[in-house]
Amino acid sequence: MDAAIEEQIDPFGADEDTKLKRLLYPESVLNEEMIISSRSDRLDALDELSEDGWKVLQDVLSWATPVDACIHRNTRDTLRKYRKAGLLEETVPTRKPERRRIELNEQTRRVYDRIDEYTRTFYKKAQQSTETEARAIGFVMTTYRQRLTSSVYAISQSLSTRLEKLRTQRKVLERRKRIRDDQDEDRQAALDALSEYSEDEIAELEDAGEDVLNVDLTELAPSLTDEGINLLKEEIEELESFIQEVKQVDDDPKMDQLYEDLDMLDRKGRSRIIVFTQYKDTMHFVRQQLRWKYGENIACYSGDGGEMYDEEADAWRNVGKERVKREFSDNDGEVDILVCTDSASEGLNLQECGAMINYDLPWNPMRVEQRIGRIDRIGQEYDDVYILNYSYEDTVESDIYDRLDDRIGLFEYVVGDMQPILSSVGSKIREATMVEGAKADSEEYEELERDIDQDIEEQQGEDDPVELKDSLAEVDSDRPLREQVIQEARLDAWETYSHPDLGKVGNPSENRDPVFTVDAAKGVFLENETLTEAGIRFDLLSHLDFEFDLTEPEDAEFIYCLQHPGDAPITAEESEDTLAASIANQHQGIGITFDPDTADEYPSLRFLAPGSPLFNWLAATLVETSDRLNLTQSACTANSDGEIVGTAEKPWVVTGWTEEDAADTSLVQLTDGGSVEDRSETVEFLNQWAQEFIENRTRSS
Known part of the structure; x- marks a missing residue:
């Protein structure tokens, strides 16, 4: 460091020398040289460095942090x-987001406002209750309020169903008895834990095809007490007061816009389109509306799996997510429109799809960002990706999204530093709508808007x-x-x-050699005598008698059936119509691959790479059962007298593999082919490295 400064900085430039020391030296050294260095001093030094000073800074930091040669910011x-x-x-696509503000007609506006008032009223009643089941109804109301922004029609159908269930429950409560079964205790424990879940977490659990904590929220009713019975009667009376108007809603104003946009995108050459919604009941409504025009060209993707429409049987059949993805992404596939819930935003990469329609906008904008990430990917087929965002006009949610769009160009760019702000928007909307009763242009809404604006300004105004x-x-x-x-x-x-x-x-x-290569991992695991003796075997799919519709026949050369004695950390998949399930059913093994492209093509396969539980288990099994390799560790620390001494404690530990346990034994490394070869360094090198590390660490602190 001193040499770099002396070599590149004019010896008469004392001021420049001081600036660099403020930026590079630890506080203890600055104190010895009587140099004052506050945070503002360091920021000023950055701002005022000369050209030569910047080059010194670059050279020193590059030398001090060699890992930066392997790290780059790929914005x-x-x-x-x-x-x-x-x-x-590869193509780096440009986002083309557009807002679609859907106007509610007179009938749907009345229904929207009534449902809004109903959910808020009973949310407050639930929050004021001391009973677990009554409080849990607050989650039902919040979920319904979010579904209202998704589809007026879909929530109308849900409320009609809820009224019938509440009427049945009232008859039970009035007779002062409950239908009990062996799950009552589990149900009560689940209700007690319900308060720990956020609305987004509940929505995710519902989307995964499960009742929340094994409790069906749509059937959740108050308890057997007088307070519970009264609350139940009040909710029934409230629903009955407007349920006839709700039942008259036979369409969703968003559908007309959806038909129009699907035609527009088709004219623009976007033959594959994905339609996102937060809830399965909305997904079911949308797919039913589209099937008359698009027939078997529609598929669904949700927590329930993948579904395709069978026109001859006039029914939706479960075919598994893998089949749906293949039919949608392949040029010769049957599916052009994919209607899915947010579960599709996890692990589904669709570079072939050039357009997305967000049929609803969740309260948390980060969930929309996750959806967009499915098609806004390096290697996207199109230079531009269209993102159409639907919301009902003159609603709090729509106005907040408009505000965010105006302030930070929401969804036009990757969110970056705005992620903390966007992640908090959902809780702010919930508080404003469910507690304060905010409506568009109301005083409560303006307060919400000011709150979000302040968060944005604070984030943008931080010292940079x-x-x-x-x-x-x-x-x-x-x-x-x-x-x-x-x-x-x-x-x-x-x-x-x-x-x-x-x-x-x-x-x-x-330049640094890669720590891991695919060929090295294959070389270690395949046909390994130690693993074979442990009952672990890899059978290449092309060598097995196997029936499955692969995308390409040659894919079988990259897929293996893993057989093991039964103690692997995962089990063979047998549920869906996937490649992994077929391998499990036909050969009672786990479908795996070492190839990332194959893993992307068949998501049900286990990708064997460092970090995966299966890879770690295989590696641990190999180490534990092999008598060939030894793991050598060395660690040092500074004692109370400042002396560098050996220690068995972490974190200053450096490790290496050897074939013998001696100081002059060479360390070994894995070759690309999976064999083991000697390195030039010996075990003594580990000791020297650990000692030098702690010496440098002690000196810098």
């Missing part, structure tokens, strides 16, 4: 520059030190575009946690 703008400079072949890439922009302005792009990627690594996708951008002078 969308940077990736587009990669593509422009010829460093990236000068970005290194901006400070060096003029310094390197004469270099070719390719070099500028690479330099920016390296500098951005200092202010991000992202990792690189492009080996070409790395720093050649600090």
Whole structure:
């Protein structure tokens, strides 16, 4: 560090020398040299450094943190520059978000307002109750209120069903008896735990096809007490007061817009379109409305699995998520429109789909961002992806989304630093609508708007030190575009946690061999005598008598059936119509692959890579049962006298593998082919490394 400063900085530039020391030296050294260095001093130093000072800073930080040679900030703008400079072949799509404000007609507006008032009234009553079951009704009301923003028609059908269930429950309560079974205790325990779940978490559980905590919220009614019976009667009376008007709702105003947009997107060449909704009842409504026009070209994807429409049987049949994805993504597939719930935003990558319609907007905008991430991907087939967002006009939710769009360009860009703000919007909307009764243009709404604006301003107003890439922009302005792009990627690594996708951008002078390769893992596990003796076997799918409709026949060369004695951390999948389920049913094994492309094509397969439970289990089994390798550890610490001594405690531990346990024994490493070879370093190297590490650590602190 001192050498770099002395070599590159004018010896008469004492002020520049001080600035660099403020930025680079630990506080203890600054105190010894009597240099004052507050946070503002360091920010000023960043702002005032000369060209030579910036180069010193870059060299020192690069030397001190060699890992930055492997880390780059791949923002969308940077990736587009990669593509422009010829460093990236794949498309980096541009988002084209558009808002669709759906006007409610006179009838649906009345129903909307009545349901809004009903959910808020009984939410407050539930919150005021001291009984567990009555309080849990508050979650029912919140869920219904969110479903109201999804589809007026769908929530109308749900409320009609709820009224019938409440009437049945009233008859039971009036006779002062309950239908009891062996699950009563479990049900009560579930209700007690219900208050710990947020509305979004409940929606996710419902979407996964499960009752929340094994309790069907749509059937949840107050307890047997007088308070519970009175609350039940009040809710029945409230629903009966407007249920006839609810039953007259036979359509959703959003559907007309959906038909129009599907035709528009088709004219723009977007032959595959995904329609997202938060709730399964809305998904069921939408698919039923579309089937008369699109027939077998529609499929569904939800927590219940994948479904396709059988026109001849006039029924939806479960075919599994894997089949749905394949039919939707393949050019020769049968499916053009995929209607799905938020479960599809987890693990479903659709680079082939160039348009998305958000039929509803959840209270938490981050869930919409997760949906968009399914099609806004590197390698997207289209340069532009269309994102159409539906909401009912003159509602709190619609106005809040408009406000966010105006302030931060919501969904036009990846959210980045705004993620904490967006994640808190859902709870703010719930508080405003369910507790305070906020409506569009009301005083309560304006307070909510001010609250969100303040959060945005605080996030945007935080002190932001000068970005290194901006400070060096003029310094390197004469270099070719390719070099500028690479330099920016390296500098951005200092202010991000992202990792690189492009080996070409790395720093050649600090090249590091990969820790893991696919061929190495295959070489270790396949035909391994130690694993075979432990009862673990890998059978290549192409060598088995197997029936399944693979996307390509040659895919069978990358898929294996894993057989084991029964103590693996996962079980064979047997439920859905998937490749993994077929392997389990036909050969009683676990479907696995080492190939990332194959894992993406068949999501039900287990991708065997470091970090997966199955990979870790296999590696642990190999280590525990093998008598060939030893794990050697070395650690040092500073004692009370400042001496560097050995220790058995973490965290200052460095490890390496050897074939013998001696100080002069060579360390070994894994080759790309999966074999073990000697390194030039010995066990003594570990001891030296640990000692030097703790010495540097002690000196810097």
